[in-house]
Amino acid sequence: MAGLELLSDQGFRLDGRRPHELRKIECRMGVFAQADGSAYIEQGNTKVLAAVYGPHEMRGSKSRGLHHKVLINCQYSMATFSTGERKRRPRGDRKSQEMTLHLKQTFEAAIMTQLYPRSQIDIFVEVLQADGGNYSTCVNAATLALVDAGIPLKDYVCACTTGFVNDTPMVDISFVEESLGGPQLTVAVLPKSEQIVLLEMASRLHVDYLNKVLKTAVKGCKDVYVILDEVVRNHVAQIASSVGSE
Amino acid sequence: MEEKKKENLKRICIPGQRICRADTSNITGGKGTYTRQGYICASLAGYIHIDRQEKNSVIHVKRGIEQNVVPEAGSIVTVKITSVNPRVCKCSILCVEDTELREPFRGQIRKEDVRSTEKDLVELYKCFRPGDIVLARVLSIGDAHSYFLSTAEDELGVVISISEAGVPMIPGSAEMQCPKTYVTEPRKVAKVIPEHIAVEKKKA
Numbered sequence: 001m002a003g004l005e006l007l008s009d010q011g012f013r014l015d016g017r018r019p020h021e022l023r024k025i026e027c028r029m030g031v032f033a034q035a036d037g038s039a040y041i042e043q044g045n046t047k048v049l050a051a052v053y054g055p056h057e058m059r060g061s062k063s064r065g066l067h068h069k070v071l072i073n074c075q076y077s078m079a080t081f082s083t084g085e086r087k088r089r090p091r092g093d094r095k096s097q098e099m100t101l102h103l104k105q106t107f108e109a110a111i112m113t114q115l116y117p118r119s120q121i122d123i124f125v126e127v128l129q130a131d132g133g134n135y136s137t138c139v140n141a142a143t144l145a146l147v148d149a150g151i152p153l154k155d156y157v158c159a160c161t162t163g164f165v166n167d168t169p170m171v172d173i174s175f176v177e178e179s180l181g182g183p184q185l186t187v188a189v190l191p192k193s194e195q196i197v198l199l200e201m202a203s204r205l206h207v208d209y210l211n212k213v214l215k216t217a218v219k220g221c222k223d224v225y226v227i228l229d230e231v232v233r234n235h236v237a238q239i240a241s242s243v244g245s246e
Numbered sequence: 247m248e249e250k251k252k253e254n255l256k257r258i259c260i261p262g263q264r265i266c267r268a269d270t271s272n273i274t275g276g277k278g279t280y281t282r283q284g285y286i287c288a289s290l291a292g293y294i295h296i297d298r299q300e301k302n303s304v305i306h307v308k309r310g311i312e313q314n315v316v317p318e319a320g321s322i323v324t325v326k327i328t329s330v331n332p333r334v335c336k337c338s339i340l341c342v343e344d345t346e347l348r349e350p351f352r353g354q355i356r357k358e359d360v361r362s363t364e365k366d367l368v369e370l371y372k373c374f375r376p377g378d379i380v381l382a383r384v385l386s387i388g389d390a391h392s393y394f395l396s397t398a399e400d401e402l403g404v405v406i407s408i409s410e411a412g413v414p415m416i417p418g419s420a421e422m423q424c425p426k427t428y429v430t431e432p433r434k435v436a437k438v439i440p441e442h443i444a445v446e447k448k449k450a
Contacts, residue, residue, distance in 0.1 A: 036314070036348070055316055057351045067387070112280060112289055116316045118387050147261060150309050152278065152289035155262030192262040193282070229260060232291050236258050239309070240293065 006165045006177055014177065015044075019170045022160075022220060025227045027141075029148045029235045037149025041141040044174060045131035050141035052149040054121035069113035071120045074103040076138060078127040099135055102198060106139055106159075106188050109197040112152040121151060132174040133161040135200075139188050140224060147232055155190035156228060157197060160220035162187070162213055164205060169213040171220035187217040191225040194218065259288040265305055278307030315342045317351055317384045317393050322402075325353055325395065327378045333357055335374050337382075339393065352392040355382060359396035360434055373397075373434040379406035381436050403436035 007013060017023070023044030032038040035051035042048075058065040065071060076099035077091035089096075107123060123145070125138040136159035143157045163173040164183045178184065183205035188198040196218075205213065259265060264285045266273060275281055276297070278290040288294075292309040317323055317339055324341035334357065338350035360368045374380065381402045382395035397403045409415045409424035409431070416423050421430045 055314055056349050116314075119316050147291045150290055150292075150314055152280070153261040154280065154282070154287075154289065156260070190262065192264075192287075232260050233258050236260075236291050236293070236309070 006163075006180060006182075007168060007170070011168075013170060015174060019168045020216065020219070022172045022223050023174070025140075025224065027144055027228070027231050029144050029231065030239075035145075035149075037145045037147070037151070039141050039144035039148055041137060041144065043133060043137045043140070043172065045129055046127070046133055046137045047129040048125055048127050048134075048137045048141040050123065050125045050138070050145040052121065052123050052142070052145040052151065054149070055116040055119040055151070058118065058120050065118050065120070068117055070111070070116040070118075072104055072107050072111065072113070072123065073120055074100050074107070074123045074125070074142075076100045076103055076125050076127075078130060078134070082127045082130045099138070102135065102200070103138065103142065106157055106198045107142065107146070109195075110143075110153050110155060110157045110190060111146065112154060115152055130175065132176075132178045133172055135159065135186055136161045136172075136188070136224075139198075140228065144228060144231065148235070155192045155195075156225055157188050158191050158221040158224040158228065159186065159188035159198070160217050160224060161185070162217035162220060164209060164213050167209075169209075169216035171216055171223075183213070185213050185217050187214065187221060189218055189221045191222050257294050258292070259294055259307060260291045261289050263288045265294060265307075272301060273303045273305055276304040276306040278309075279305055315345045315347065317342050317353070317387075319384050319386050321384050323353070323382055323384055323395065325380050325382055326350075327374045327376050327380060329376055330370050330374055332370060335370050336392070337380065337395070339395075340379075353382070353384075353395045354388070354392045355380075355395045355397060359385060359394070359398055362398040372432040374404065375407065375431070375433075377408060378404045378433070380404050381438070397434055397436075400437045403434040405436050405438055407431075407433060 025043050027041040029039045031040045037052040039050050055070055076096050080087045080090055123142050125142055127134050139157055139159035161173055162185045163170045163177050184202040186200040189196050264287050266286050268281045268286045269284050275286040279286050280289050288307045290307045292307045295306045295308050297304040321342055323339045325337040325339050327337045329336045335355045337353050339353045357368050357370055358365050360373050382397050385394040385396045388394040407415045407422050411424055411426040413426050416425055417435045422433045423430045
């Protein structure tokens, strides 16, 4: 593997983590006053802002409205300064469109869409700094923003990107680990019911290893869940004490 | 204080968290909950509230701040009339039941849904004017553009109307009178119990 050793003989990764360890996660909820719900999350150096608006009346072409459930409108964008090389288009390129579609699929599975027929929920995520695991960080940020907006969810959605090097799955891979190639598995799960809502694989991986990698990825998602859980509980308590309802 | 905080933390629940069994006890899930695999689970992050009634208790999950609501078929809404034409009257929905919407939804009252008797004799201009505040019931989620509303009940109709002189008019049986100029204007007046009007006025 090109010069760099992703996993040392002692079992440490380039940034000093062990294979099963996540990067440091820090998050804040309710960062915007204007949006109905918002959140900011840092996973290592990957930083994402998410804002949720709605449910509100259909915007744009009315004909897109669905009669039996809410329409989820997502937008994934990467700030021009988010990557090493300045980006030309923050949104609308192929990669962003694909991410947008994935986000939409993911949250259609988690939001209780039947509660708001003929309405629309907007989820905007913006990557401020990209250092690997962009999609999973966006999912985690959007989950927090949805919880902040008070939109009914079946469960949290937690996502984690897992790489595979030297027969060892590595959770929450960073940009360097991503860019050196090798298989990548992105998983989004509903942690309470252990249902997988999104599974994406980049490059090839032998079937024999799939189970092992998947298990590690799901474990990573559950670790993320524990962190999000604590943040949400603190946030709810904080809101309640400021409103004075409790 | 610390103890109270602890107790609060215990009652916080988060989306997907199991609250209790759904089948055995006489407890049903209310707002902010759903049922999965025989358990009542929370779908919102908030506090658990239990409405205890004689036989059946209902569990709600409430947030500190107001809930998101959208109009549903059957709910009473407060609307403001935006335009009137001979066939249909357009309005924007401001409140659903007693929750204020963060942004209005569009609705319309068709001529045949204004009152329950003499439907064919209804003249919309004599029932509503733009700017009137009207109580209505949601009939259905309607076509692609707006909700269909109805005022075909005694309690539904115009509750607040401003006269040309700029003062709130006093409701009569089928007309409203301006207290300043004593001009009467025809309206589909809602027969609201007086104390409710007082609350409405305070809101407006």
